[in-house]
Amino acid sequence: MLQVKNLHVSVDGKPILKGVNLEVKAGEVHAIMGPNGSGKSTLGHVIAGREGYEVTAGDILYRGKSLLGMAPEQRACEGVFLAFQYPVEIPGVNNTYFLRAALNAQRKYRGQPELDSMEFLRLVREKLEILHISDDLLHRAVNEGFSGGEKKRNEIFQMAVLEPALAILDETDSGLDIDALRLVADGVNRLRSPERAMIVVTHYQRLLEHIIPDRVHVLADGRIAASGDADLAIKLEDQGYAWLEQGGIVALNKMAGSHGGRRAGA
């Protein structure tokens, strides 16, 4: 589904990603962890096509095609979705109106007929039910005045409606209390499917107690320092990122080589 190859990215001339390699297959959930400033969010943004990031080397292949030449909307239409760490408040744009416009833009791109408002409403109700989200967010302006939890739930709701093939969740757990976290994680778990790949970017392990990843990658100083299974996240949580920076990478890599152990949250 996704192949990130030797990706180098700079912002304002300053290198942030320094050779990231990553492969995510359909049906897999990968977690990307790492300390602040390690480049986690940059990776998500570059895949989604945000401006201001300069790819100096490497490539991002999605279903065999390079994403780098594509505008953000084209990537979205191809099935790439980024759940924002800080969803933007857009006063004056109704949530339902916006989402229908977005879905229809994607359907048009794929040569599918656009949904009229009745068809769209039916789809939306179905998704709300699956995610156990109340329908009051339909009537409000996009994210305006939403609590932190509501904003993140709205991201998951958008993901459910747009049904991307590749979803990147950028620190979806930040700023959430445990109940909101559980709701969001439940939503994500319901959207796991053999056709869909997900990348969960997070600073803390706690989200991964609810969304069990197939693979965990540790990003440090712009590179993937270690990769492993769900246990890697637990180890990181126990030791903290400081330990990682003080030479723990060697230990991590050893761990990553071993298998078994307890699964987080199990």
Next chain:
Amino acid sequence: MNVPANATAANLAENWAESLRSGQLEQGPSWLRTLRSAAASEFLLHGLPGNKDEAWKYTSLRRLEDLNPALGVTGTGVDAAEWIPLLSPAGGFGFRFVDGHLQWLHQQAPQGVSMLSLQDVLSATGQDQLNHLRPLLEAVDVGGRGHAFEALNTALLRDGAIIHVAAGVDAGLCLAQWGLGGRADCRLANFRLIIILEQGARLQLLEQFQDAGQPADKPGNEPQKNAGQALNLMLQAQLAADSVLQHVRLQSAASTSILLTFSDVHQAARSSYTCTGFDVGGGLVRHDINCRLAGDGARAEVNGAFVLDHERHVDHHICIDHLAPSCSSEQFFRGVLGGSSRGVFNGKAVIRPGADGSRVRQSSANLLLSDLAEIDTKPELEIYADEVEASHGATVGSLDEQAVFYLRSRGLGDTAARRMLTVAFCRAVTARLPDAAMAEQIAAVLEASMPKLG
């Protein structure tokens, strides 16, 4: 006589002088003739304002000079009945002024509401009513160059309408429809609208200004090069205690049209005036809105959104005068400017001595969509009283790129995303309309008028 195409301001006043002196407006009693001729003299003495006059610093009358309209009206054939307004809400009484002719709309005014033509009042049979209007007509300040258009309006006082709502009556919706353009010869039409609300009366006034030749100056099209027309409209509203006037304006005139409106609203205790104006058309448009909060607890709210493209020029000059204690006022404006359009917002609130406990809010936010567009925004507060709550802010900017990316990341194209955000920016004003259906219709007009991006 042929008039040169580019008359100067002095020439224009000169060209009008003959009409003003010729004494063709002899209707009415002697006091009215005196009023007219005094106003004509003021106008002839001072002429039109120029960029040296503070209130006209950002708005040149060059286009009026170029248009060089004659005074008065001569009907040449736009049929008022074929003129289709952009908004057609169900019900409503009112009138249409197209091609210089006042025409009542079909529905009758409800009980307790009287609607009169100023021309009828000026006839011999209307003398009683006219005498009632005398203080109001005489109250218009016509002195000096800054009041040239009020002077002109008074000097030419003939076409007009008077709407009176009796105490305690809810008059419902009154439609005022103005047709501009569409004729071969250029004229400056002159109209006086007088609204009198007695104690506790209520009225909704929906004004629409658009080209008489077609439903609207179709957004996105190049400006049509038809003969322009000019309208000099003066609104005088008297709001007795506890009365409510809700005023909505939608201006979508042709690019060649010139519209000058002057509103004077006098408010007694606890009366409420809300004006929400939308400008998406016109060549040169100037709105002067003056509210005098003369009784305790009166409230004035002047809102506006303008979406301008091409070379349109729209200027709002607002002055809200707090004369009594515990009054509140708000000015809320959103401007979107593309092409080489220009917007002006000069919003002033004055809190006079003794107007303690006043509350004032002003907000003007503007989006510039093109390098050639320009906005001059100037909120002003003058406070001479105690315990005043005041806030004001003015911003000029472009769209939030984070929001643009957010929408694009969901699949919307760059242009669609920007358009959605720009319309949303203006919805802050439509959201203030009490009628949700009308708010949606006007939002659609604003959307259709959005300038091309980039």
